Amino acid sequence: MYVCICNALKCSQFREAAQSGAQDVTSAFKACGARPRCGRCLEDAASLIEQSLPRLDALPQAVAAE
Template sequence: MYVCICNALNTGAVNKAIDDGASTVAQVYKACGAAPQCGKCKCAIREMLDDRTPLKVSGQPVAGALPGTPADPLRVAVRAA
């Protein structure tokens, strides 16, 4: 599925950019060799970043922050508080 029509970026390209370390919309565009045109895709890319970026507490990744990982991130965050 296309996420960005202007740059012909599909979900695979955006997810790869995120998995390779992009943590902002601008970094996703850059990693894909693209630049924003109309900007209508920014919210979709932001949602993909939020869905795929692991939660961090005090700069440390939280176990279970991604679906399918073992611990419940909310319980870990409460225990750490």
């Protein structure tokens, strides 16, 4: 499903950007080679990114403690 109509960016692209290290909307857009235009998608994009970030509590204890 498209999240950003202006840039034809899909949910999967925002999820992949988050999983590759993008921690906010600005860096996710950069990772996708785009930039926000109208801004209507920003809230949804931010939610997708937040949901897709690697979770620290999912890491093994030894790695999380470093």
